[in-house]
Amino acid sequence: MSVAPDREWSSVFPYGAPDKLTDFTPKRIAIVTTDGKVVAERLDPPEHAEGGDTNAPWDAWDRAYFNGHGKFVLTSCWLDA
Numbered sequence: 001m002s003v004a005p006d007r008e009w010s011s012v013f014p015y016g017a018p019d020k021l022t023d024f025t026p027k028r029i030a031i032v033t034t035d036g037k038v039v040a041e042r043l044d045p046p047e048h049a050e051g052g053d054t055n056a057p058w059d060a061w062d063r064a065y066f067n068g069h070g071k072f073v074l075t076s077c078w079l080d081a
Helices: 046-048 060-080
Strands: 021-024 028-033 040-041
Touching: 021 060, 028 060, 040 060, 046 060
Parallel strands: none
Antiparallel strands: 021 028, 028 040
């Protein structure tokens, strides 16, 4: 896991395959290859969840966004202490 202390960004590597990682920002979650190619992305992930079925299964982007946001928030709390 990598986190940027000066902005809201995080990444999990590997993610789903040895050559893939996540690229999290508040307005975008992407799954990219280690050479930088975007495999898939979702823009404005919070908007995707608003008004949705709370019992709907999560997809890869939901999991990646939750993971990225949670790790950034938890890590930044330690950095601010």
